[in-house]
Amino acid sequence: xxxxxxxxxxEKLARYAKALGHPVxxxxxxxxxxxxxxxxxxxxxxxxxAKSTLSQHLKELKDAGLxxxxxxxxxxKYCINKENWEEAxxxxxxxxQR
Amino acid sequence: xxxxxxxxxxEKLARYAKALGHPVxxxxxxxxxxxxxxxxxxxxxxxxxAKSTLSQHLKELKDAGLxxxxxxxxxxKYCINKENWEEAxxxxxxxxQR
DNA sequence: AAAACTGTTCGTATTTTTGCGAACAACGAA
DNA sequence: TTCGTTGTTCGCAAAAATACGAACAGTTTT
Numbered sequence: 001x002x003x004x005x006x007x008x009x010x011e012k013l014a015r016y017a018k019a020l021g022h023p024v025x026x027x028x029x030x031x032x033x034x035x036x037x038x039x040x041x042x043x044x045x046x047x048x049x050a051k052s053t054l055s056q057h058l059k060e061l062k063d064a065g066l067x068x069x070x071x072x073x074x075x076x077k078y079c080i081n082k083e084n085w086e087e088a089x090x091x092x093x094x095x096x097q098r
Numbered sequence: 099x100x101x102x103x104x105x106x107x108x109e110k111l112a113r114y115a116k117a118l119g120h121p122v123x124x125x126x127x128x129x130x131x132x133x134x135x136x137x138x139x140x141x142x143x144x145x146x147x148a149k150s151t152l153s154q155h156l157k158e159l160k161d162a163g164l165x166x167x168x169x170x171x172x173x174x175k176y177c178i179n180k181e182n183w184e185e186a187x188x189x190x191x192x193x194x195q196r
Numbered sequence: 197a198a199a200a201c202t203g204t205t206c207g208t209a210t211t212t213t214t215g216c217g218a219a220c221a222a223c224g225a226a
Numbered sequence: 227t228t229c230g231t232t233g234t235t236c237g238c239a240a241a242a243a244t245a246c247g248a249a250c251a252g253t254t255t256t
Binding site: 022049050052053056057060071073074075 | 243244245246247248252253254255
């Protein structure tokens with residue numbers, strides 16, 4: 001049976017927050033707030049982490065639904081997943097506005 | 099020397115987000131948004147987790163600066179740490195508003 | 197086709213998080 | 227002072243997160 005303890009929104013918010021819970025991922029999302037899209041390679045140059053590590057962080061953001069990747073020739077173009085981003089925004093707003 | 103890669107705000111935001119990255123902690127903060135304070139014992143009854151586990155979650159929120167605890171007779175009263183909560187609110191708002 | 201470029205996946209190691217029960221500490225009540 | 231209540235801390239175990247380099251896969255360039 002399994003009684004439900006947390007609301008969907010609580011679970012979702014926690015999931016989004018968790019995805020935001022690392023400086024690298026905040027960095028990426030902040031960048032995507034400013035410039036609509038970015039390439040993994042550019043990030044790799046700015047950040048002092050191995051590219052495999054960066055790839056994992058991007059995967060986390062993707063799995064959480066906050067970004068989406070699009071293959072573009074040799075590279076991968078990342079941008080915000082607008083729908084989920086707005087959902088996250090709403091959830092955070094609801095929580096914080098008091 | 100250690101060159102700085104992330105801004106203070108990025109680090110702070112990640113820290114706050116991390117603290118929000120668990121349903122139990124979201125639950126607590128949501129509650130504190132509605133009712134100004136709460137007691138660990140009440141939470142313990144509503145949530146299906148051991149009291150030691152709850153205590154740890156509260157400690158995390160405290161360490162992150164989002165709540166503060168005040169000893170009140172036999173119990174402990176928790177409430178929002180207003181200053182930091184507002185800082186977190188601002189940081190999230192800045193990130194999300196686009 | 198071979199080489200170069202870009203990014204993911206794999207294997208591994210380390211650290212952190214999550215969770216529990218038992219033991220403990222602080223306090224008020226009997 | 228002894229007992230009960232409340233909540234934290236300790237010790238432990240299991241799971242997840244973080245990070246790296248090596249190997250791999252898909253394209254494009256040569």
